[in-house]
């Protein structure tokens with residue numbers, strides 16, 4: 001199992017990146033590859049983000065030289081949300097049925113993690129985030145209706161959306177991972193505007209539920225040096241702790257966010273006054 005390694009970036013360097021360099025460092029282009037585990041390892045807080053798409057075979061997470069361990073979750077925890085057809089995750093022999101939009105938190109120490117689809121014609125697509133973990137917390141199945149919904153935004157500002165918190169203190173324990181899914185209503189295009197940073201945590205956004213010609217302009221950079229990355233359906237983007245992360249779509253969309261770092265306080269954000277954006 002090969003990991004796509006991304007090193008960490010300093011904001012003073014990043015402001016000189018070309019479009020191509022920004023994409024090379026921060027964009028995760030191919031999240032879902034049929035019958036593959038496709039993972040990116042970022043040195044920003046050592047998060048791993050990516051997709052697992054079992055179609056005609058089962059897929060198993062493995063340890064590797066990059067992780068320096070015998071099995072993947074020896075020193076890590078993992079969150080998974082299924083955005084495809086119904087699937088199953090088998091943890092040390094125990095099966096968890098993960099239907100579309102359901103999630104699973106998997107605690108450190110779980111040796112065998114196997115992903116399966118219920119129907120190869122409508123394969124499961126497990127989007128996963130993993131962070132290093134100091135302690136074993138219990139595995140928790142998080143069906144969509146168990147996620148904590150938070151409604152935000154106004155029609156006038158084109159940002160009516162519901163944030164479903166999956167891996168969040170209101171739902172389950174975790175060491176440092178937070179994870180959830182934000183669903184924008186039709187005619188809403190903006191997420192997180194006014195924008196924010198949180199130097200205490202890095203974040204990865206994974207955009208989906210988009211048509212072939214829909215795009216999200218994902219904003220990043222320091223508030224006075226903003227840049228954008230044009231995102232297509234089922235692509236993810238790494239946001240360093242110093243970077244704002246916000247997007248506007250040509251149509252409404254859904255995204256999964258995952259964070260790790262110093263704390264798990266979802267509301268611990270430094271909001272950026274609109275007039276400070278450059």
Ligand SMILES: O=C(O)C(=O)C[C@H](O)C(=O)CO
Pocket residue numbers: 161163182191192193198203245257266269
């Ligand atoms: O729509 C939003 O606003 C979000 O989903 C915000 C992200 O969850 C986030 O950036 C949390 O820090």
Ligand SMILES: [Zn+2]
Pocket residue numbers: 196197198203245
């Ligand atoms: Zn954030």
